[in-house]
Amino acid sequence: MRILGILWIVLSFYLTACGTATKAKPYVTLTSDEKARQALDEQDFQKAIELYKELVEGDPENYERYRFLAAAYAAAAGFDIIEAAKSNVSGGESGSLINSLGQFLPADPSADQMEWMRLSKDTLLSMPAEFRSKDNAEIDYAAGAATQLEFYQSSYAIMYINQFAKVSESGSLDPSRLESMTDQDVENILSNFSQVASTGGEGVPAAAQAILASIEAKEGSTQREKLINYLNATKKTS
Amino acid sequence: MFLKLSARKVKIASLGLLVWSGIAFGKNSNELLYTEPFDLAAGGTSLTRASQEGIVFANPALLPLGGAWLRWVGFQAGFILDRDLVQSAQSGSIGDAAGAGDSNFVDELFSRSLHFGQTATLSFLNKNFAISAFERLELDVEGQRFGDGGLPSVNFGVEAYGGILTSYALRPARWISLGVTAKRLYASEPEIQVPITDQSKIRELTENTSKLRDEISPNQGTGSDLGALFLLQGFNVDLSLGLKVEDVGGTKFTGAQPDFPQTYNAGLGLALHGTKEVLHLSLDYRDIGNAYDEKTFKKVYIGARLMLRNMLGVACGLYQGIPTAGIRVDLLLFKLGVTAYGRELGSFPGDKQRNMLMIYTSLGF
Numbered sequence: 001m002r003i004l005g006i007l008w009i010v011l012s013f014y015l016t017a018c019g020t021a022t023k024a025k026p027y028v029t030l031t032s033d034e035k036a037r038q039a040l041d042e043q044d045f046q047k048a049i050e051l052y053k054e055l056v057e058g059d060p061e062n063y064e065r066y067r068f069l070a071a072a073y074a075a076a077a078g079f080d081i082i083e084a085a086k087s088n089v090s091g092g093e094s095g096s097l098i099n100s101l102g103q104f105l106p107a108d109p110s111a112d113q114m115e116w117m118r119l120s121k122d123t124l125l126s127m128p129a130e131f132r133s134k135d136n137a138e139i140d141y142a143a144g145a146a147t148q149l150e151f152y153q154s155s156y157a158i159m160y161i162n163q164f165a166k167v168s169e170s171g172s173l174d175p176s177r178l179e180s181m182t183d184q185d186v187e188n189i190l191s192n193f194s195q196v197a198s199t200g201g202e203g204v205p206a207a208a209q210a211i212l213a214s215i216e217a218k219e220g221s222t223q224r225e226k227l228i229n230y231l232n233a234t235k236k237t238s
Numbered sequence: 239m240f241l242k243l244s245a246r247k248v249k250i251a252s253l254g255l256l257v258w259s260g261i262a263f264g265k266n267s268n269e270l271l272y273t274e275p276f277d278l279a280a281g282g283t284s285l286t287r288a289s290q291e292g293i294v295f296a297n298p299a300l301l302p303l304g305g306a307w308l309r310w311v312g313f314q315a316g317f318i319l320d321r322d323l324v325q326s327a328q329s330g331s332i333g334d335a336a337g338a339g340d341s342n343f344v345d346e347l348f349s350r351s352l353h354f355g356q357t358a359t360l361s362f363l364n365k366n367f368a369i370s371a372f373e374r375l376e377l378d379v380e381g382q383r384f385g386d387g388g389l390p391s392v393n394f395g396v397e398a399y400g401g402i403l404t405s406y407a408l409r410p411a412r413w414i415s416l417g418v419t420a421k422r423l424y425a426s427e428p429e430i431q432v433p434i435t436d437q438s439k440i441r442e443l444t445e446n447t448s449k450l451r452d453e454i455s456p457n458q459g460t461g462s463d464l465g466a467l468f469l470l471q472g473f474n475v476d477l478s479l480g481l482k483v484e485d486v487g488g489t490k491f492t493g494a495q496p497d498f499p500q501t502y503n504a505g506l507g508l509a510l511h512g513t514k515e516v517l518h519l520s521l522d523y524r525d526i527g528n529a530y531d532e533k534t535f536k537k538v539y540i541g542a543r544l545m546l547r548n549m550l551g552v553a554c555g556l557y558q559g560i561p562t563a564g565i566r567v568d569l570l571l572f573k574l575g576v577t578a579y580g581r582e583l584g585s586f587p588g589d590k591q592r593n594m595l596m597i598y599t600s601l602g603f
Binding site for chain 2: 019020021022023024025027028031034037040041064068069070071074082085140143144147148175185
């Protein structure tokens with residue numbers, strides 16, 4: 001036991017003295033991909049966006065980088081992929097998608113956040129369809145890109161809604177904000193949910209379909225009225 | 239305890255969130271299949287000096303050095319623990335997470351890596367001949383927030399090696415020693431990425447588990463190494479140059495295991511010795527021809543060993559730029575040691591650094 005004790009004391013001294021930080025960093029030059037990846041992992045999203053944009057522009061047919069660029073945009077907008085993964089999105093209830101993703105998405109998004117979220121989905125939409133398809137087994141990352149697009153497009157629609165449907169502390173929606181929603185805004189929200197729903201399948205697409213069905217079932221002569229009625233019913237109870 | 243906890247975390251992540259994506263194979267580093275733990279403490283330098291059975295793996299030309307005819311007969315076992323995990327467990331953060339539900343497990347999984355393993359060898363070495371049977375198994379689990387092209391993934395990496403090596407060496411002149419090693423190896427190195435993606439791949443994994451089993455089955459290969467050591471011996475100072483061609487012509491494997499490419503390696507050593515104490519300083523540069531396509535920092539190993547009265551050894555160094563340290567006590571038939579070291583599993587410093595603690599013991603003489 002004495003030997004073990006001595007061993008431990010001496011080793012503790014060594015460990016404290018040496019630490020674990022690599023000493024090689026100052027002597028290593030990273031590639032552009034490594035720099036971009038490092039920025040993303042360190043959650044320096046603005047730098048990651050800048051670096052991945054350069055990489056995509058330099059080699060527009062390397063579509064795997066589009067996924068990282070889209071992820072950086074989404075994260076900058078406030079989308080947290082870990083929280084999204086932990087959320088329980090199902091197609092059974094129309095409010096499940098809004099409530100699940102709404103838990104961590106910005107409740108009152110800024111113009112910058114809206115723009116980054118839009119760019120995240122548009123970056124993926126700019127890829128050829130076969131590179132973001134769940135049915136294309138030949139491309140390793142195609143199914144992952146399709147899943148990303150579902151999340152980002154849904155999040156964009158929800159953040160778009162959040163611009164108009166802010167719930168006050170009393171639990172009611174601000175009517176003046178709702179009234180400012182134009183037909184074009186409504187079209188934008190519904191078309192994004194529709195595109196997600198059209199991909200089919202369980203999870204996010206089914207939940208998006210449930211939202212559309214619930215909106216359609218609400219009273220109103222226009223899509224705008226139906227959406228406002230849906231938000232009044234859903235947001236107040238969420 | 240740690241292994242049990244790790245397994246539980248992995249299980250929860252697998253069941254709750256994740257699906258199978260793909261398997262990649264391939265030894266992607268110039269690191270030795272096995273490095274003796276005290277040599278690891280000395281930054282993994284081993285071309286000009288290696289301990290016990292480590293000679294067979296490091297440079298067979300080292301066999302004729304040393305006074306005794308019998309170099310080592312014995313068994314060695316080592317256990318590798320994740321140093322960061324040990325520290326987390328001591329601070330209680332893992333324990334807190336364990337009692338707080340699956341969400342915290344997921345957060346923990348994506349905020350740290352797990353790395354553990356074991357090694358064992360059974361060897362006989364004399365001045366001209368050596369035979370060693372070994373096995374080494376290391377498991378690495380890492381959650382990456384943006385691992386799968388922007389989606390979270392859990393990466394499982396396995397390094398499983400085993401085999402038998404035989405070495406022969408001779409010293410035709412006082413200043414030169416030559417050696418050769420023949421090896422029969424078993425290797426399996428699956429890297430499995432499990433992302434949050436489509437349900438069809440979950441079904442592929444769950445309905446056809448034999449696929450996973452097939453992918454991690456050991457693949458066999460036969461290869462050889464050539465070593466040389468040039469030695470200038472003085473009264474108190476020795477200078478040495480170690481050269482080694484590893485995996486001559488490439489070591490080919492059965493199954494999906496890619497070949498180990500041929501590499502050229504060189505090391506410099508400086509030993510300062512008294513009657514019972516030796517300080518050995520060493521520098522190894524591995525894979526000179528860049529067969530593994532790695533950055534320079536991953537090829538450089540620097541170390542210092544101090545042996546006191548042939549009973550106590552302390553060592554420190556830099557293993558691919560990561561600090562190492564260790565201590566070993568020799569008590570006739572029984573040896574005990576601890577090594578703290580790190581490995582860079584990624585492509586650049588800090589990318590996928592793992593900090594480990596190896597506790598090892600050996601029985602032999």
